[in-house]
Amino acid sequence: MKVALAYNLKKEDPDKPRDYFSECDSFHTVRAIASVLESKGHSVCLLDVEETNLFSHFRSNPADIVFNIAEGRLAQFRESEIPALLNILGIPHTGSDTLSLAIALDKAMTKKILLSEGIATPRFQLFIKGSEELNPCMNFPLIVKPNREGSSKGIGIFSVVNDEKRLYQAIGDIINIYKQEALVEEFIMGKELTVGIIENGKITVLPVLEIDFSSCSKSGEYFYSWRMKEYQGNSALGLTPTFYCPARLDKDTEDKVKEVAVRAHKSIGCLDISRVDLRLDKNNTPYVLEINPLPGLDPRESNFVIMAKAAGLKYEDLIEIILLSALERRDRLSRRIAPKLNPVLAGRL
Numbered sequence: 001m002k003v004a005l006a007y008n009l010k011k012e013d014p015d016k017p018r019d020y021f022s023e024c025d026s027f028h029t030v031r032a033i034a035s036v037l038e039s040k041g042h043s044v045c046l047l048d049v050e051e052t053n054l055f056s057h058f059r060s061n062p063a064d065i066v067f068n069i070a071e072g073r074l075a076q077f078r079e080s081e082i083p084a085l086l087n088i089l090g091i092p093h094t095g096s097d098t099l100s101l102a103i104a105l106d107k108a109m110t111k112k113i114l115l116s117e118g119i120a121t122p123r124f125q126l127f128i129k130g131s132e133e134l135n136p137c138m139n140f141p142l143i144v145k146p147n148r149e150g151s152s153k154g155i156g157i158f159s160v161v162n163d164e165k166r167l168y169q170a171i172g173d174i175i176n177i178y179k180q181e182a183l184v185e186e187f188i189m190g191k192e193l194t195v196g197i198i199e200n201g202k203i204t205v206l207p208v209l210e211i212d213f214s215s216c217s218k219s220g221e222y223f224y225s226w227r228m229k230e231y232q233g234n235s236a237l238g239l240t241p242t243f244y245c246p247a248r249l250d251k252d253t254e255d256k257v258k259e260v261a262v263r264a265h266k267s268i269g270c271l272d273i274s275r276v277d278l279r280l281d282k283n284n285t286p287y288v289l290e291i292n293p294l295p296g297l298d299p300r301e302s303n304f305v306i307m308a309k310a311a312g313l314k315y316e317d318l319i320e321i322i323l324l325s326a327l328e329r330r331d332r333l334s335r336r337i338a339p340k341l342n343p344v345l346a347g348r349l
Contacts, residue, residue: 003042003323004063005034006049006070006082006093017177019226022151023071029298033067036319049073054085065330066093067323069297076148076180077102079294094326096271096293103268104291107147107183110268114288117267119260121288122185122279130175130182134164139186143223144170147183150292152226154178159225160187188279188287192224193247195261195276196295196307200325203265205258206307210247215240224277232301245310253284260286268293272325275304 008024034044045061047054049070066086072078080102086093096104103109114121125135126147140162146154154174161167167184174182192213196206213222218238221228231239249257261276268291275295278286296302299315308318 001042001064002045002062003037004045004047004058004061004066004091005030005037006047006066006068008050008071009048017153019151019153019230022153022226022230023149025069025296026298028300029069029296029302032299032315033069033297033319036316037067037323039316040320040323049082054082055089058089058091063091065323065326066091067319068093068095069294071294077105079105079150092326092330094272094322096274097269100269100271100293104270104293105148105150107145107290108181110291113267114264117263119263119267119288120285122188124183124185127171127175127182127184130168130171134167134184138184141187142167143185143187144174145183145185146174146178147181149178149180150294151296152224152229154226155223156225156227157219157221160223185289187223188281188289190282191247191280193257193278193280193286194303194307195258195278196304197261197265197270197274197276198308198321198325199265199270199272199274200321201328203262204311205262206304207245207310208247208249208254208257209303209307209310210244210249211303212242212244215242243306245306249280253280256284257286260288264288264291267291271329272322273304 007030010021010024010026013020030046034046037044045063050073068082070082072081080098083093083101084098087098103113108124108126111121111124123138125138141160143160144167145159159170161170171182171184192211194209198204211224216222216238227237228239228241231237233240257278264276265274270291270293273295275292277289279289280286295304297305299305305315305318
């Protein structure tokens with residue numbers, strides 16, 4: 001089978017903010033996924049979406065399916081761009097569809113959907129101009145972040161604020177640097193958790209991962225900041241969180257966390273895999289922070305891979321499951337649609 005592996009390669013650009021390419025993948029990750037696919041007998045074409053005209057490429061290099069880990073071209077709803085183009089071209093792909101990826105990238109919109117589904121998420125307010133009056137229902141401490149970024153871009157020790165002066169400074173910085181609205185949330189004190197979900201005909205919830213920041217006093221960052229993700233394990237910087245997988249939770253709390261994660265996954269229609277990030281407050285109430293339908297797949301350190309390993313899945317098993325899930329979905333769609341189409345069009349499915 002011809003598989004195109006679509007990705008954005010991590011780069012360095014002195015004219016961009018330091019975290020500009022944080023969501024992009026290293027070539028190590030790209031090569032690891034390609035090696036697994038090749039070992040399963042597939043022909044793999046590497047496709048850096050920033051360097052390629054997809055329409056021209058697929059006219060001369062047809063693919064049976066695209067293994068999608070691409071972040072898009074860094075536009076407003078960038079993660080949805082590649083699936084949208086593939087849909088136009090009629091090429092199936094792994095992972096969530098255009099709508100789910102667009103929603104998930106917009107944190108405020110995701111939170112509105114979570115609330116409509118009765119899923120707890122931290123109280124929030126969106127600042128567009130930066131001069132809006134703070135909602136009196138919002139309680140300090142608050143955390144300020146870009147509304148449409150991932151990989152903790154724009155989040156650091158300066159993001160958690162305890163008074164309005166620092167709040168509006170942080171909001172202004174986000175709007176000026178990232179050219180987008182700032183999301184302000186109540187900061188939930190408690191355990192940081194993340195839950196991996198695999199959906200291949202049925203939903204499998206991976207062991208809950210707990211990230212303990214108590215050993216990070218030197219950095220002063222007790223949450224997943226950009227530095228924490230980028231330099232994880234750097235003892236000189238004090239960025240040395242401890243990982244527990246399974247998380248240190250009693251059975252009732254574990255079940256509650258997993259149930260909330262599955263509901264969040266379903267709320268925006270994720271496909272194949274997702275990672276749901278949560279905070280567990282002092283009352284053991286899980287608050288969904290965000291949903292990531294395009295979780296990192298770095299074989300060395302990505303949270304999703306750590307959880308899969310704890311579930312007994314080898315890296316090559318995980319990659320194959322993602323591909324097979326997308327292929328099964330393609331086949332189900334073909335069986336459902338083909339009989340309704342004219343013979344010429346049906347034969348293309």
